C-alpha cells in the first residue's frame with residue numbers, strides 16, 4: 001500500500017458492453033448522481049437534500065465502515081459545512097472530535113517546535129479548529145442520507161441530446177441523471193475517465209512517512225497530553241530535514257487514558273520514484289530510528305511502540321488540476337469532480353478537507369442556480385458548472401502547490417519560517433496570502 005487513501009490502485013480500464021447491463025435507474029431522471037460517500041460527496045448530498053434537489057450517492061464499499069482511519073482539522077471551511085448541513089446535524093460536530101469532551105474555542109494555535117531542542121518555532125494561529133476523527137465525522141455526515149453501497153463506478157456515457165449522463169457500475173447496473181459528480185477520492189475513476197489513465201495518476205512528491213496509531217499505559221498516555229505538550233496535537237520540524245506529528249486520535253473515555261489512541265509519524269525526504277518494499281517490522285524500526293533524534297513527546301511515543309505494531313507506509317502524492325493535460329470536457333455541465341478527486345494534495349498543511357467542503361458548497365450553489373424545479377436548461381447548467389470548475393480549479397490547484405511547497409519547507413529547516421503555514425497560519429490562502 002503506497003498511498004494515503006483506502007486503496008492505492010485505480011480501476012483498470014475494461015472493455016465496455018452496455019447492451020448486457022441491467023437497468024436500475026432510480027428516482028428523478030434529472031437527479032444529481034454522486035460517486036463516492038466520503039466527506040465531499042456526503043456534504044454535497046446534504047446540501048442538495050436541504051435544497052430539495054434530488055440526488056443519489058453511490059459508494060463502492062459495502063457499508064459505512066472505513067478501512068483506514070485518521071484525524072483531520074476543519075477550520076476555515078466550518079461555515080461551508082454549516083451552510084450545507086441541517087442545523088441539528090451540524091450541532092453534533094463536537095461529538096465527532098478526537099476528544100469529544102473538550103469544547104472548541106473560537107480561535108486556536110498549532111504549536112510548531114524545533115524537534116531537536118523542543119524550542120518553540122512558531123505558535124501558528126487558526127480560526128476555530130475542530131480536530132475530527134474521520135470515521136465519526138463520516139457517520140455524522142451520513143445522517144438522514146440513503147447510500148447505495150457496494151457500487152463501483154466503471155464507465156460513464158452521455159446521451160446524444162446533451163441532457164443526460166449515465167453511470168455504469170462494475171456489477172452491471174446503471175443509473176441516469178443530469179450531472180455526475182466524481183467525489184471518489186485521490187485515485188478517482190471519474191477523473192480517469194475525464195483525462196485518461198496516464199494523466200489522471202496522482203504524482204509522487206519527494207516525501208514519505210509511516211502512519212502509527214498506538215495505545216499506551218495510563219501513565220504514558222497522561223504524559224503525552226500533559227504540559228508542556230499540547231493536549232490534542234503538536235508538530236516539529238527537525239534540523240536533519242524531518243517533520244513530525246503527534247495528536248490524540250481517540251480520547252473517547254476520559255477516565256481510562258490506557259484506552260486512548262495516539263496518532264504519530266515522522267516524515268522524511270525520499271526519492272520521488274522510490275518503490276517501497278519494506279516490511280511492517282522494517283517500517284516500525286525506521287520510524288523508531290528517526291524518532292531517536294527528536295525530543296519528547298516524539299522520542300518516547302515511538303520508543304514505547306512495540307516492534308511488531310501494525311503501521312502503514314504513505315508516499316505523499318498530489319495532482320494539480322491546472323497542469324497541462326489535466327483539463328477535461330465537462331460535457332455541457334454533465335460531469336465534474338470535487339474534493340480529493342479534483343485536487344489531492346499533501347496533507348501537512350491540513351487543507352484537503354477544507355477545500356473539499358468549499359467545493360461541495362460551491363457545487364451545491366451552482367446546481368441551485370440552474371435547477372429550475374428540475375426543468376434543466378442545458379445552457380444554464382453548462383454556465384453554472386463552468387463557473388464552479390473555474391473557481392474550484394484555481395483555488396484547489398493553488399492549494400496543491402502551496403501544500404507541496406509547505407511540505408518542502410517543513411523538511412528544510414533553514415526554510416521553515418518561509419512555509420505557507422508559518423506565514424499564513426491555517427487560513428484559506430490565495431497565492432500564499434491569508435484571507
Ligand SMILES: Cc1cc2nc3c(=O)[nH]c(=O)nc-3n(C[C@H](O)[C@H](O)[C@H](O)COP(=O)(O)OP(=O)(O)OC[C@H]3O[C@@H](n4cnc5c(N)ncnc54)[C@H](O)[C@@H]3O)c2cc1C
Nearest residue numbers: 036038039040060073153184185339340350351352353354
Ligand atoms: C493522514 C491525513 C491527514 C489529513 N489531515 C487533514 C487535515 O488536518 N485537514 C484537512 O483539511 N484535510 C486533511 N486531510 C485530507 C482529507 O482527509 C481529504 O482531503 C478528504 O478526506 C477528502 O475527502 P473525499 O470525500 O474527497 O475523498 P475520500 O474520503 O477518499 O472519499 C472517496 C470515496 O469514494 C469512494 N470511491 C472511490 N472510487 C469509487 C468508485 N469507482 N465508485 C464508487 N465509489 C468510489 C471511496 O470508497 C470513498 O468512500 C488529511 C489526509 C490524510 C491522508
